[in-house]
Amino acid sequence: MMKLVVQALLFDVQGTATDFHSTVCDEARRISAGRHPGVDWPDVVRRWRAGYFTTLKAAQGRGGGWVSVHTVYRDALDAVLDEHGVSELSDTEREELTLAWRRLRPWPDVVPGLTRLKSAFTLATLSNADVSAVINISKRAGLPWDAIFAAEMAGVFKPDPAIYRMAATYLGLDHAEIMMVASHKYDIRAAGDLGFRTAFVARPLEFGVGGEADVAYSDEFDINAADFLDLADQLMARL
Amino acid sequence: MMKLVVQALLFDVQGTATDFHSTVCDEARRISAGRHPGVDWPDVVRRWRAGYFTTLKAAQGRGGGWVSVHTVYRDALDAVLDEHGVSELSDTEREELTLAWRRLRPWPDVVPGLTRLKSAFTLATLSNADVSAVINISKRAGLPWDAIFAAEMAGVFKPDPAIYRMAATYLGLDHAEIMMVASHKYDIRAAGDLGFRTAFVARPLEFGVGGEADVAYSDEFDINAADFLDLADQLMARL
Numbered sequence: 001m002m003k004l005v006v007q008a009l010l011f012d013v014q015g016t017a018t019d020f021h022s023t024v025c026d027e028a029r030r031i032s033a034g035r036h037p038g039v040d041w042p043d044v045v046r047r048w049r050a051g052y053f054t055t056l057k058a059a060q061g062r063g064g065g066w067v068s069v070h071t072v073y074r075d076a077l078d079a080v081l082d083e084h085g086v087s088e089l090s091d092t093e094r095e096e097l098t099l100a101w102r103r104l105r106p107w108p109d110v111v112p113g114l115t116r117l118k119s120a121f122t123l124a125t126l127s128n129a130d131v132s133a134v135i136n137i138s139k140r141a142g143l144p145w146d147a148i149f150a151a152e153m154a155g156v157f158k159p160d161p162a163i164y165r166m167a168a169t170y171l172g173l174d175h176a177e178i179m180m181v182a183s184h185k186y187d188i189r190a191a192g193d194l195g196f197r198t199a200f201v202a203r204p205l206e207f208g209v210g211g212e213a214d215v216a217y218s219d220e221f222d223i224n225a226a227d228f229l230d231l232a233d234q235l236m237a238r239l
Numbered sequence: 240m241m242k243l244v245v246q247a248l249l250f251d252v253q254g255t256a257t258d259f260h261s262t263v264c265d266e267a268r269r270i271s272a273g274r275h276p277g278v279d280w281p282d283v284v285r286r287w288r289a290g291y292f293t294t295l296k297a298a299q300g301r302g303g304g305w306v307s308v309h310t311v312y313r314d315a316l317d318a319v320l321d322e323h324g325v326s327e328l329s330d331t332e333r334e335e336l337t338l339a340w341r342r343l344r345p346w347p348d349v350v351p352g353l354t355r356l357k358s359a360f361t362l363a364t365l366s367n368a369d370v371s372a373v374i375n376i377s378k379r380a381g382l383p384w385d386a387i388f389a390a391e392m393a394g395v396f397k398p399d400p401a402i403y404r405m406a407a408t409y410l411g412l413d414h415a416e417i418m419m420v421a422s423h424k425y426d427i428r429a430a431g432d433l434g435f436r437t438a439f440v441a442r443p444l445e446f447g448v449g450g451e452a453d454v455a456y457s458d459e460f461d462i463n464a465a466d467f468l469d470l471a472d473q474l475m476a477r478l
Contacts (some may be wrong), residue, residue: 038466132411135361135385145385148386152409170391172371 004222004238005180006197008122008171010149012158012182014129016201017228018137020106020207021045027100035088036140042208044084049207051076056128056157066155069130074098102133105202106141113228114144120239122146126155126167126180147171159190168196181231185214188221199223199231243418243477245436246433247410248356249388250263251397251421252366252373255440255469256382257343260284260447264337281447283323288446290315295367295396302362313337316421341372346442352467353383354399359478361364361385365406365419367396388409398429407435418461420470427460438462438470 011017022185023047032039045095055072077094081087089097111211114123126145138145149170168175180191183203192198199222202215216225225231248266250256263284271278289370294311300408316333320326329337353362364388366373370389390407393402407414421444430439438461441454464470 034261122378130411131409135363135410139361139385145346146387149368153392170370172369202376 006179007173007177010126010180013125013127015206016183018106019109020104021116023104024100030096031093036086039084046207049078073101102136104137109227109229113232116232120142124149159186164191164194197222201225245418246412246416247361249365252364254445255422256349257345259343262343263339270332270336275325278323285446287319290446312340341375343376348466348468350472355471363388380446396447398425403430403433440464
C-alpha cells in the first residue's frame with residue numbers, strides 16, 4: 001500500500017462534517033410550531049440548499065464584493081417558502097430559521113473520528129460557510145480543529161482554485177502533503193486537480209431519507225470512506 | 240462593576256501566550272552544543288527579537304509583497320550572531336535555530352487559563368507570527384483556540400488597524416464585543432483606538448531575568464492581569 005506523506009487534512013463542513021438536513025428540518029418544525037402541518041419540510045430544506053448553490057454561483061459570476069453566506073441563505077429562503085405555500089413565518093422567524101445554518105450538528109462519527117486523527121495530522125476546515133458560522137458550529141459541537149479556513153478568507157467560494165491554494169499557503173505545506181476531505185465530488189476533484197490528495201466520505205443521508213446523495217466510491221480518489229472513523233482507520237494504517 | 244458585553248477574546252501569541260525567551264535560549268544552547276561557551280545567549284535572543292521588530296517595521300514601510308515571519312527571523316539572525324562572535328553555526332543550524340520560533344512553549348498559566356475562558360468566550364489568536372507557526376505552536380502546546388487569526392491573513396502586521404478589523408469581520412462581532420489581550424501596550428492600544436476592549440497581561444520574564452519588560456498596570460485598559468488565570472477570574476466575575 002502506498003505510503004502517504006499527508007501532514008494536514010482539510011474538511012468540508014456543511015454536509016461532510018455536519019448533518020444540515022436534520023438540523024434545519026428540526027429548526028423549521030420548531031419555529032413553524034404546527035402552523036403549516038401539511039408542509040414537506042425535508043423538501044423545503046433540499047430546495048433551500050439548492051437555492052443557496054444557485055445564488056452562490058450567481059454571486060461568483062458577478063465578481064462583485066464579498067457576500068456573506070448568511071445573506072445568501074436568507075435571500076434564498078423566501079422563494080422556497082412561497083413555493084411551498086408557507087406564508088405565516090414572520091421576518092424575525094425567517095431570520096431565526098436562517099441561523100440554523102450556524103448551529104449545524106455533526107454526524108455522530110465526526111467528533112470521535114477527528115479526535116483520533118488529531119494526534120497524527122493538522123486538521124482544518126475549508127468551508128464555504130462564513131468564518132463566524134464555522135466557529136459557532138465547531139464550538140457548539142466541540143470539533144477539535146487546529147485551524148478554521150473558509151471561503152470568506154479567500155474572497156471566493158469553492159471550487160475556485162484560489163481557496164485551496166490559500167489553505168496550502170497558510171499551512172506552509174506542499175499541495176501533495178494536504179488531503180481534502182468531502183462528501184462532494186466537485187470539491188475534492190477541484191483540490192485533486194491542484195495536486196492535493198483526496199478523500200471521499202459517503203454521506204447517504206446528506207439530503208435526508210429518500211434524498212439523492214451521490215455515495216458511489218471511485219478509484220479517482222486516494223481514499224473512499226464510510227465516515228470519519230473509517231477515514232481515521234485507513235489513514236492511520238498508512239502512516 | 241461594569242458589565243462586559245465581550246463575546247470573543249483575541250490573544251497575542253509571541254510573548255503574551257508563549258515564553259519565547261526561554262524557548263529560544265534553550266534551543267540556542269542545545270544547537271551550539273558548547274562550541275561558544277562565553278556567549279550571553281539571553282542577550283543574543285533579546286537582540287534577535289529587537290532585530291525582528293526592526294525588520295518588520297522596514298517591511299511594513301516598503302509596502303511590497305508579504306514576507307513570512309520565518310524569513311524575517313532568519314534574515315535578522317546572522318547580524319546578531321556576528322555581533323556576539325558566534326561564527327561556528329552552519330546554515331543548517333541557523334535554520335534549525337530559527338525554527339525555535341515555531342515551537343514556543345506556553346507560559347504555565349496559559350493552558351489552564353484558556354481552558355477556563357473557553358467555556359464562556361470565543362478564543363482566537365491575533366498574531367504577527369505566520370499562520371503555520373501559530374498552528375504548530377498551538378498544536379504542540381494544546382492551546383484550545385476556536386480560531387487562528389494572523390497578520391498573514393490581513394497582509395499587514397500589528398499594529399496596523401486592518402488586522403484588528405479583519406478579526407472583527409471574521410468573528411461577525413462589533414468591536415466593543417471583542418477584547419484584545421496582550422503583554423505589549425502598543426498592541427492593545429491599537430485595538431483600543433478602534434473600539435475594542437483591552438486586557439493587559441504582565442509578563443515580567445518576557446525578556447528573561449534582568450530583561451526590561453514593561454509590566455506597569457494602567458487605568459487606560461479595561462483589565463490588568465497578572466496572568467491568564469487572573470484574566471479568567473476577572474472576566475468570569477463580570478459575566
